[in-house]
Every structure is written in structure tokens, then in C-alpha cells.
Amino acid sequence: MTPKLEDLPQRALDTLDTSDPETKVILYSNNTWSYYRPSLQALDELPVYREHWDTTQVFAYRSIELADLPPVTDLKLISSLSDFHYPVMGKVLSKYGRRGRRNHNGVDIPLQIGEPVYATFDGRIRYSKYNTGGFGNLVIIRHRNGLETWYAHLTKRNVETEQYVKAGQIIGFIGSTGRSRGPHLHYEMRYCDQTFDPEFIVDFETGQLRYQTFALEKSFFNINSRASDQLEEDDEWDDSFKMLASESGENTSEEILERITNPQKSQKSQPTGLNPSNAVYHTIRQGDMLSKLAVRYGVSIDQICRLNGISRNTVLRLGRKLRIK
Ligand SMILES: [Zn+2]
Incomplete structure (x- = not known):
């Protein structure tokens, strides 16, 4: 009688590398294979989640200057095991870059209070707390490639520091906390504390990722990224948006929580006719x-x-x- 495959002795024969440095394929003597992924404990050991790891302050790379960074950093954004999810989908109302005399280190996407905000890639929560420097409820995720994504003004945070998250996991909900003129997501991408335009990587209107691997050039960084750890939100939002924002901004926290916990029921109580045109x-x-x-x-x-x-x-x-x- 021929032995069945599953009855054969299973002995690891070889380990193969994959495109993801932290993922191996193990080949067994019975012609089967499996992925090997490090345990959470092994993830804790990765330098990216150990070095420059500060859960109390927004900037974590104070000892690294812009001049220390290479001309180009290849950021592998997704792999067979690490996916992408848009943080939110919507129109970027205020873009990255200069805003009057100040710099805007992220993009602003207005949405209704209570809309879910998703982790962009797999990663670990480096910072999750109320920030008095203007960001309000702020979540910072550090990703495996060293990239950080920042999510500000949340009405509610859904994650704790040190926690690992997967792309697409809800990390909080749209709000207007901190220095904010209305409910929106202020979203930043940073590498070694330095910002660049997140629209290089994400098309927020379609929710698509633009690259699998992104060549992050040093020239993309804003030299003033680290000038201050205070958020400077300015007032270039047009009037129609301000009105739209103030309408939903005046929701009580009870209404917000109701909406988050019971979206169906509270649908009726949402303001209508929000089209500012x-x-x-x-x-x-x-x-x-x-x-x-x-x-x-x-x-x-x-x-x-x-x-x-x-x-x-x-x-x-x-x-x-x-x-x-
Ligand atoms: Zn902003």
C-alpha cells in the first residue's frame, strides 16, 4: 500500500529566502512547504522596532540629520505578505508644501467625524496619544521599511503603542481634535523624521498605491520638517469648506460615539445638504x-x-x- 502524503515523515530539508527578508519558505521531506514568519517576539527584535523607538515624543530620530541620509532610499512598500490599504479615501483639500509663510508637512483630507481611518501598511504603533502640540489625537505607525505614517486630529484612537497592526486595520476615527478647523485627516509620511509628500505614494482619490517600491530621493524631503514638533495648521481652507467643517464639527461627543458604535441607526441624524456648491x-x-x-x-x-x-x-x-x- 502506498503511504499517503500526510503520513510521510515531515522533516525540514531546506529554507528558502523570499522577497520579504523576514519571511522564509521551509521545504519538507514529504514535498510540502510552509511559510515561516517570525513570531511577534522576533519582530520586537528587529532594529527598526528597537532603535530610535520613542513612544513619548513625535520625533524619534533626533540623532540623524538630513545630511546623514543617502541620496536615494529604496522603500519596498508591499510584498506578498505585506499589503497596502488607503488611510482614507477622499479629496486632498490642503496639499503638502508651503502654506503662506509656513510649511504644511502633510495632506488634509476632509471627511465626516467618525469615518474610519486605516493603517496604510503593516507596522507597529510607535505613538498613540493626545498631542498638545496641535495634532490632537495622533497615531504614528512605524513600518518595516522604516517609513512612518502619521494620522492626526482623530476623534478616537483605536490602538495602543507597541501594538502590531496590519494594513487596513482601523486605527482610529476622523475627528477635529487639536489645532483643526474642521473634521479631517492630517496625514504625513516621514522617514527618519523628515517629511515628503504622501501624494507621491498614495492616490487618495482612488485609494490606489502608486508604487510597489518607491525611490525616496533626498531632494523630496522638506528641509523644515523638523523645525518644530508643533503642528502648524493654517487657514487656507476655502470658506465653503470651513462652513462644512463647522457644521459637523459641532457634533457633540455623544453623537460621535453613537455614530461610531451604531452607524446604521445614527445615519438618519446626519446633516443633509452638505454639498457646499x-x-x-x-x-x-x-x-x-x-x-x-x-x-x-x-x-x-x-x-x-x-x-x-x-x-x-x-x-x-x-x-x-x-x-x-
Ligand atoms: Zn494638515
């Missing part, structure tokens, strides 16, 4: 009163209150923009 705004001038505005624009006082999250007794500050329709 149809919106009508009015800038408050001397002598303006809600009753006058209501008559002038042919809407009810209640509607103006509802659209702006104010009450009939709210003092109208001069220069404030109110949404009318």
Missing part, C-alpha cells in the same frame, strides 16, 4: 440680526440656527460667516 453664506455686519437675515433670504430663523449649530440667543460676532441655505 449650493450653499449660501452671509458675513455678519454691524446691525445684522437673525430675524432680519431670515426675512432677507426668505428662510426661517430655525433653519439658520440649525445650519450653524447656534441658538436664537447666540451673539453674532462681526465677520462671522453664517450658512443661510
Whole structure:
């Protein structure tokens, strides 16, 4: 009788390398094979998760200067075992780069409070806490290739430092915490603390990764990346977005949690008509009163209150923009 394959003695014959340096293929004497992946403990031993590992501060590579980096760093972004997932999908409202006299070290993608935010690649949480420098609830993931992805202004963080995450895992939810003008994700990519434009790698509108391996040139880095560990969010967002943002920004934390934990039920309570292209705004001038505005624009006082999250007794500050329709 011929022995069945599974009855044959299984003895490791050889170990083969794969494209992922941390993954091997083991060949057995019974003509079977398996992947060998290091345990979490082995991951802990990797230099990338041990060296320059600081869970208390946003910058972890203070001893490495921009001048120390090579002209080009090849970043292997995905492999057969390490995948990609967009952090969020949406339109980049404020791009990476100079913003007035300041620098914007990431991209801003406005979304509704409570939308999930995903880990871009597999990695380990280096930082997860409320940051008083302006980032609000901030999660930083260090990836195997040394790249770090930063996720700021979250309403809620879903991960703890030291934890390993997979690409696509929900690490938190969109919010407007810290120095933020409205609910959005401020997203950064950093290598050795230095930033470059995340749009080089991710197409946020389609949610696609642009490269499997990315040649990160030194010239891509912003020389001011590390000038400050404070987030400088500026006010180049257009007015329509500000209004959109303030509407959802005035959700109470109870509403936010309700939405996160019970998306179906709370769907109904979401504000409608958020398309800013149809919106009508009015800038408050001397002598303006809600009753006058209501008559002038042919809407009810209640509607103006509802659209702006104010009450009939709210003092109208001069220069404030109110949404009318
Ligand atoms: Zn930003």
C-alpha cells in the first residue's frame, strides 16, 4: 500500500529566502512547504522596532540629520505578505508644501467625524496619544521599511503603542481634535523624521498605491520638517469648506460615539445638504440680526440656527460667516 502524503515523515530539508527578508519558505521531506514568519517576539527584535523607538515624543530620530541620509532610499512598500490599504479615501483639500509663510508637512483630507481611518501598511504603533502640540489625537505607525505614517486630529484612537497592526486595520476615527478647523485627516509620511509628500505614494482619490517600491530621493524631503514638533495648521481652507467643517464639527461627543458604535441607526441624524456648491453664506455686519437675515433670504430663523449649530440667543460676532441655505 502506498503511504499517503500526510503520513510521510515531515522533516525540514531546506529554507528558502523570499522577497520579504523576514519571511522564509521551509521545504519538507514529504514535498510540502510552509511559510515561516517570525513570531511577534522576533519582530520586537528587529532594529527598526528597537532603535530610535520613542513612544513619548513625535520625533524619534533626533540623532540623524538630513545630511546623514543617502541620496536615494529604496522603500519596498508591499510584498506578498505585506499589503497596502488607503488611510482614507477622499479629496486632498490642503496639499503638502508651503502654506503662506509656513510649511504644511502633510495632506488634509476632509471627511465626516467618525469615518474610519486605516493603517496604510503593516507596522507597529510607535505613538498613540493626545498631542498638545496641535495634532490632537495622533497615531504614528512605524513600518518595516522604516517609513512612518502619521494620522492626526482623530476623534478616537483605536490602538495602543507597541501594538502590531496590519494594513487596513482601523486605527482610529476622523475627528477635529487639536489645532483643526474642521473634521479631517492630517496625514504625513516621514522617514527618519523628515517629511515628503504622501501624494507621491498614495492616490487618495482612488485609494490606489502608486508604487510597489518607491525611490525616496533626498531632494523630496522638506528641509523644515523638523523645525518644530508643533503642528502648524493654517487657514487656507476655502470658506465653503470651513462652513462644512463647522457644521459637523459641532457634533457633540455623544453623537460621535453613537455614530461610531451604531452607524446604521445614527445615519438618519446626519446633516443633509452638505454639498457646499449650493450653499449660501452671509458675513455678519454691524446691525445684522437673525430675524432680519431670515426675512432677507426668505428662510426661517430655525433653519439658520440649525445650519450653524447656534441658538436664537447666540451673539453674532462681526465677520462671522453664517450658512443661510
Ligand atoms: Zn494638515
